[in-house]
Amino acid sequence: MMSTQTINIATVYASLEHVMDPEIPVLSVVDLGMITGVELEETGVHIKMIPTFAACPAVGYIQQQIKTTLESELGVAVSVEVDKQVHWQSNRMTPAAKEKLKNFGIAPPKVLTGEISTEIMMEVPCPHCGSEQTYLRSPFGSTLCRAIHFCKACGQVFEQFKPLE
Structure with missing residues (x-):
């Protein structure tokens, strides 16, 4: 189990790479540009995320997957909030994400x-x-x-x- 003192932003992002989109399982939330903030706090990690579409039915599921995956991999408490200040744009997708999409058909x-x-x-x-x-x-x-x-x-x-x- 890690403490918040041994966790850094890079560690959190590496763990977020394991949280896959439920509709396109070859893309992570990082690939899609869904993460808008990572804060390391004394009590754990706070993640801010945005859905790819405002009415996306998978938002709650993705929030839970982020929480479950990071808590399991990092061993600290994780809170996940939908960032209402940022709107997702397709330009947030990484070039690697676009290649993965193409290879997925x-x-x-x-x-x-x-x-x-x-x-x-x-x-x-x-x-x-x-x-x-x-x-x-x-x-x-x-x-x-x-x-x-x-x-x-x-x-x-x-x-x-x-x-x-």
């Missing part, structure tokens, strides 16, 4: 440099074959954060993680 969001345009939702390369001959079948996928596309080249239906600013 979900098209990653493009980097946003301005407002979301129709093109950014329509021009999505296929994560299976790389073709740009795709079209948007539905802006609504299996979860709030995904859209459904079809690839004319390989015939695959695939999801895209929606860009969000």
